Structure formats: C-alpha cells, structure tokens
Amino acid sequence: MAETADVIIVGGGIAGLSLASALTADDRAKLRVILVEAEHSLAYHTSSRSARQLIPSYGPEVVQRLTDRTLRLIREAEQDLPAPVLTPRSFLLVGSEENVAARASGAMERISWDDAVRLCPQIGPAAGAAGYDAAGLDTTAVGCNTDLLLDHHRSRAEAGGTQILTGARVHSVQRLRTAWEVGAGAQAVHAAVVVNAAGAWADELAVLSGVATQGLRPYRRTAAVTAAGRAPAPDSPMVAAADDSFYFRRDDDGLLISPAESVPSVPEDAQPRPEDLESLISRLNGLTTLDIGTVLRAWTGLRTQAADGLPVVGFDPEAEGFFWLAGQGGYGFQTSSAIAELAAGLITGTGTGAGNGAGHPVAAALAAGRS
Numbered sequence: 020m021a022e023t024a025d026v027i028i029v030g031g032g033i034a035g036l037s038l039a040s041a042l043t044a045d046d047r048a049k050l051r052v053i054l055v056e057a058e059h060s061l062a063y064h065t066s067s068r069s070a071r072q073l074i075p076s077y078g079p080e081v082v083q084r085l086t087d088r089t090l091r092l093i094r095e096a097e098q099d100l101p102a103p104v105l106t107p108r109s110f111l112l113v114g115s116e117e118n119v120a121a122r123a124s125g126a127m128e129r130i131s132w133d134d135a136v137r138l139c140p141q142i143g144p145a146a147g148a149a150g151y152d153a154a155g156l157d158t159t160a161v162g163c164n165t166d167l168l169l170d171h172h173r174s175r176a177e178a179g180g181t182q183i184l185t186g187a188r189v190h191s192v193q194r195l196r197t198a199w200e201v202g203a204g205a206q207a208v209h210a211a212v213v214v215n216a217a218g219a220w221a222d223e224l225a226v227l228s229g230v231a232t233q234g235l236r237p238y239r240r241t242a243a244v245t246a247a248g249r250a251p252a253p254d255s256p257m258v259a260a261a262d263d264s265f266y267f268r269r270d271d272d273g274l275l276i277s278p279a280e281s282v283p284s285v286p287e288d289a290q291p292r293p294e295d296l297e298s299l300i301s302r303l304n305g306l307t308t309l310d311i312g313t314v315l316r317a318w319t320g321l322r323t324q325a326a327d328g329l330p331v332v333g334f335d336p337e338a339e340g341f342f343w344l345a346g347q348g349g350y351g352f353q354t355s356s357a358i359a360e361l362a363a364g365l366i367t368g369t370g371t372g373a374g375n376g377a378g379h380p381v382a383a384a385l386a387a388g389r390s
C-alpha cells in the first residue's frame with residue numbers, strides 16, 4: 020500500500036531540509052511532506068563538505084540578493100537556537116588588479132595591498148612578488164555553523180510533521196494520472212509534487228522520472244584542515260585568490276585550505292586526491308609564511324551547476340508537479356533559506372517573502388527551462 024503525501028522531497032542535504040522546514044513551518048499550507056534520502060545519514064554528501072563561509076559579495080547579482088535574504092532569515096531563526104549559526108569572518112580577495120577588479124562587487128570594498136597584509140600578515144612579500152598585489156574586502160561575510168543550521172531545519176521540519184526517511188534511495192518515479200508514484204527503498208509514495216533536491220544526482224533523477232534534464236554538471240572541490248606553524252589569528256579573514264587557485268582560513272583546530280578546483284565529475288561519493296593537496300601546500304608555502312605541515316583531514320564534495328551558473332528552482336515547464344531545487348553550485352548554504360522560501364512560495368502558491376511569485380525577476384532568473 021502506497022503512502023500518500025502532498026510533496027515528496029528527494030534529497031536530504033541543505034536544499035531538501037531547508038525546503039521541508041519552510042514548507043512545514045507554514046501552518047496555512049498544512050501540507051503532508053515526506054523527505055527521502057538515499058544515504059543512512061542526512062547531509063552525507065556535499066552539505067557536510069563545505070567551507071562554511073557565507074559571502075554576500077560572492078557570485079552574480081541574483082545570488083547576492085539570495086544571500087542577503089538568507090542571512091536575514093538565519094538571523095531571525097538564530098533567536099530560538101541555543102548557539103549562534105553565524106559568526107563574523109571577513110572575506111579577503113587577493114590577486115592581480117585585473118582579477119580583483121573583475122570579482123569585486125556588491126558588499127566588497129577595494130583596499131590597498133598594504134591594508135591586506137595588515138589583515139593577514141602571512142600573505143607577505145612573496146605573494147606580492149608573484150602578482151597577488153591587489154585586494155578587496157567583504158566585512159559582511161560570516162562563518163556558518165552548518166551542522167547547527169542543518170539540524171535546525173531537520174527539527175523544524177519534523178516538528179511540523181515532515182516524515183524523514185533515510186536509507187531510502189529513489190529507484191523509480193512514474194507519472195500517474197493526477198500524481199507521481201515514487202519508489203524509495205522499500206516504500207512507495209504517491210504525491211502531487213516531487214521535489215528534485217538530489218544535488219549531483221539531480222539530472223539523473225530527471226532521467227529516472229522521464230523528465231528533460233537541465234544540463235546540471237557536478238564539479239569536484241577539495242578542502243583540508245592542516246597543521247600550520249603560523250596560522251592566521253582566529254579573527255583574521257578568509258583569504259581567497261581572485262584567480263580561483265586557492266583559499267585558506269583559520270579553522271578551530273588548524274588551517275583550512277582548498278585548491279579551489281572545479282573539475283567535472285560524475286555524481287559519486289567524491290574523495291580527495293593526495294597529489295592535489297601536496298601541490299597546493301607546496302605552492303602556499305612558497306607564497307605565504309603559513310608554514311603548512313601535516314594534513315589532519317581532507318574531503319571532496321561536488322558543486323553542481325547549470326551552464327549559466329545559477330541555481331535551478333521552480334516547476335518543470337513540461338512535467339506537471341515536478342519541481343527543481345538544484346544547481347546551487349558553491350552557494351548552497353549562503354542562498355539556502357531564501358531559495359527555500361522562494362520554493363515553498365511557488366509550491367504552495369502563497370508567494371510570501373522577498374523574491375517570490377513565478378513572475379518575480381528572481382524566480383524568473385532561476386526558473387527551470389530558462390534559455
């Protein structure tokens with residue numbers, strides 16, 4: 020006997036969980052929501068592998084708007100949480116004048132190279148000599164306790180009646196006359212709306228459902244926490260190269276580093292390649308005085324994006340009741356609450372919150388099937 024629901028969300032990362040939280044928090048909608056996750060734990064894939072930094076000046080204008088709204092919504096939610104989700108941590112962009120100028124927008128101000136070195140003395144003369152001699156600073160950027168944020172959404176969703184099934188990989192999706200029939204693990208669910216929040220597997224889920232794909236491609240990105248002889252002070256900014264060749268920041272127990280690579284991948288449980296980290300460490304030890312030593316832990320996640328780099332959010336234009344919530348790329352946390360609010364508004368038809376309503380420019384920019 021199949022379970023019935025109004026909405027079935029496929030994917031238990033930040034996208035699926037924040038939507039479940041937004042949908043079930045709206046008492047007016049009174050929706051029955053089921054969230055299914057293939058893995059035995061929630062947020063097993065990309066959502067547990069981020070750099071945990073939210074940067075209002077990062078990304079195209081529509082992403083920056085979503086980030087501002089997300090920060091506002093998280094700050095409201097924080098009032099009911101036992102600890103802060105967000106903590107101030109500026110973002111320092113370094114590079115050639117040309118590269119920094121091309122990337123500095125929104126909340127980022129241009130600062131002199133001397134000021135940049137004062138903020139992070141480890142990027143001294145060697146980086147300057149290698150052509151990293153211009154800088155921009157976003158003082159509105161924050162660190163994010165992603166575990167707390169994910170858990171907040173999970174508990175709010177469950178308190179609102181969402182049923183969460185883990186270890187329930189969706190293996191079949193079929194359009195019936197008025198609903199979808201979804202096979203997830205040993206369970207069958209009938210629902211009017213299927214939400215595709217499957218991260219790197221989003222296009223695969225579309226194929227399984229007989230729905231046209233959106234050209235979503237997963238790209239590898241690796242990060243590691245290492246020992247460092249001269250790690251930056253706890254209140255120093257995250258530092259990123261404007262040519263996308265590295266970033267680093269202080270972490271609780273060491274230094275977080277990333278080669279900031281964007282290498283196409285199949286959807287998979289991505290794993291770090293030791294040679295990528297070895298060459299990054301050797302390069303950073305040449306460019307800085309960080310004195311990076313042993314790798315304490317490393318991980319790789321998949322950042323999935325559409326050809327234009329914007330998330331894909333909205334009902335599929337051809338397949339009735341099939342809703343896309345994918346392609347968040349490197350912005351999945353910083354846009355999460357605003358995208359969930361937008362998606363919930365489109366699904367319930369209530370259109371509350373900034374940027375909601377199918378005709379709104381943000382909704383139009385993210386729409387599935389946009390050309």
Ligand SMILES: Cc1cc2nc3c(=O)[nH]c(=O)nc-3n(C[C@H](O)[C@H](O)[C@H](O)COP(=O)(O)OP(=O)(O)OC[C@H]3O[C@@H](n4cnc5c(N)ncnc54)[C@H](O)[C@@H]3O)c2cc1C
Pocket residue numbers: 029030031032033034035055056057058061062063064065066067068069070071072073187188189190216217218219220224239240241242277319320321322344345346347348349350351352353354
């Ligand atoms: C190294 C790195 C650093 C990053 N840093 C930041 C950062 O600082 N700030 C930021 O905002 N973003 C950052 N990101 C991006 C961010 O982590 C992602 O955008 C976000 O986690 C994507 O969330 P998601 O829910 O879409 O995907 P996922 O977390 O991958 O969740 C998708 C889920 O769907 C499940 N699934 C797939 N297929 C099925 C199926 N058939 N049945 C059931 N379940 C299925 C998967 O198991 C998975 O759990 C970073 C990413 C990486 C890799």
